[in-house]
Amino acid sequence: MGERLLMKGNEVIAEAALRAGCRHYFGYPITPQTEVAHYMAKKMEQLGGTFVQAESEVAAINMVYGAASAGVRAMTSSSSPGISLKQEGISYSAGSELPMVIIDIVRCGPGLGGILPAQCDYFQMVKGGGHGDYHLPVLAPCSVQEMYELVVEAFNIADKYRNPVVVMGDGYLGQMMEAVTFRDEEPIYKADKSTWAAYGSELKRPHHTITSIYIEADVLEAHVQKLQRKYAEITANETRVEEFNCEGADIIITAYGTISRIVKNVIKDAAKEGIKVGLIRPITLWPFPSASFAKYADKCKRFLCVEMSTGQMLEDVKLAVNGRNEVEFYGRTGGNVPSQSEILEQVRRIAAEN
């Protein structure tokens, strides 16, 4: 293990991608993720990789589409309004089964919204902001260290399943500095892309085609069903969750990203008042760790979902609890972050009512 370094979340994303072997980055400036592009611009030139500042988010994701088609590890990064623009390319990439990593450092919307942190991209990333029956694994780190680990992981999952993978963090995770320790060597999943990528046939094999269009109904349905089988496999193998203090908890809070850290402080505060609170932290938002909720649905008195949005993950939590318990909600938006005292207040109220 290397030394502990003090680095900004956005810089760590870029460094992690480089360590994962990504040498092709295509982006477009947007706050609060632009440091990813700054870091990449510098390093790619030094490393002989590719950095292109595209003319738009639309172009950037399509450049990633091209690079991924060629069989290299490629990445783009953006923030919410930019991700909206990328959705077309993301849908095509899912349809064409292209491995790539998409970073979303979420800011508040809708519209131009603001540049402060938020989690209101849950729907557009987890439910699929683009058209069609597709899913993207969505990884949600809660610290700078985890950002590094999950970006490396994202490339591996992408290559393993030939699927775009998202790493989604709120603006604070992109902007904050924390200690990060890099591994000496990254665990790289080695995928054989020579069987499908478009890199020139050398006339030694039939030509390869990367496409998402299947004009005949039965052919397209078969393709979509194949994707669904892949998604089932991803759900079985790649669901990640942290359960903290859940055994014997009266109230289980669920939160991801920055909020989950605030909740951990709340859990300590509540314990001092004799209230037993646990945390289920989804690390993958898709596949959603439904089993963790099912496990405690009959054991705890209440669930409380806390978000920097107005109740987006809440829908998945309710589906996971499946009517076996009540799910309460507390959220702030507009760039405001639910504070420790606000969440504690909710905990006290729920404890008093149940």
Next chain:
Amino acid sequence: MAIVFQKPHALTDKPFHYCPGCTHGIIHRLVAEVLDELGIEGTTVGVASVGCTYNSYDYFNCDMVQAAHGRAPAVATGLRRSLPDRQVFTYQGDGDLAAIGTAEIVHAATRGEKITTIFVNNAIYGMTSGQMAPTTLIGQVTTTTPFGRKPELHGYPIRVCEMLSTLEGAAYVERVAVNNVVNVRKAKAAIKKAFKVQMAGLGFSIVEVLSICPTNWGMSPQKSLEWLEQNMMEHYPLGNYKGKDLEV
């Protein structure tokens, strides 16, 4: 028995789905002949776009990537930057390149991406059944200009070669047509030169091919060729717009 004429290797055996009289078949063949003659089929990746040629990946024998509407130059950028020793071309129509994909083509050209674009201009949207294209001529009747294209309502047709030739990153820009044998030969020479410019690393190259769409123009193929000669060539003069003297 001596073979005097055969299908280029860079074309597959799949029969074209294009309408009778459509010139896409000719243009596909020209591209394929160039790939054969330059010996680059195995080192070339083509990018199909959206429109009538969405599935040109079924016809070209080289590796192919299908792109979203208008995004072919961006996809080609990603490919070419990942495959420094390969050739990459896009095959796009006028709606794809000059309307929804204007930003992508302009910026790929100005960045001097080492790609070749085959731009087929038939002054209309073919696949979606005959709507006004950015290149539709003034007065031309389409399904969305039922009383003819009027400048005050629909603006003016875009001249792509003239526009792109102002960009420093564009190394070779030429407009050709496939309306007769002489022009078909010239078209092939231009396509070949465009690929050579790419192979020499000189920058972006584009060949605009004036083409016909008998189905959506509502004319016979013969009449369509006359209409192209009498109307399109006036607004879209043939010739080289940049890189004429490049030695490649």
Next chain:
Amino acid sequence: MQEIILAGFGGQGILSMGKFIAMAGLEEGKNVSWLPSYGPEMRGGTANCNVIVSEEEVGSPIVNKATTIIVMNQPSLEKFEKFLVPGGVVILDKSLVPVMPEREDVEVYAIPATEMAYEMGNATFAGIILLGKLIEVTGVVSRESFEKALYKILPPRKHSMIPDEMKALETGAKY
């Protein structure tokens, strides 16, 4: 656990001051976080950052209950005074903050840091002078690790200034 808010105008080096403390904490093997304000206010308006230095794992990087605030303009004092825990510490630049804190349950150190920095011939030392007092009063990090942090964060071309910065730190500590 020390939870610090540093605030002032953009251009005073507020964000860098926070980084020095966070890096010094890291040097001591502690857990640290540094969270900048990155809203529209960073363009010429106010700038602030939250720094946490802790023996334990850092939970929320957002400081709502500050053990110390360092303020370099009046609006920042008014905004962040209420974040202080009872008994918390205010370190302010008296040259720029004419009106003192309203709270009576906090320790106040008012230092004419900007004037002192001008006297030392380098206006950018004002922040370092205030950090000197922070280190002296709270012991959040040692002088040695602070110096190491300067060497790590500042680009090599600025390393020749570090002895002077350390003198400024000492001046602030002793004020």
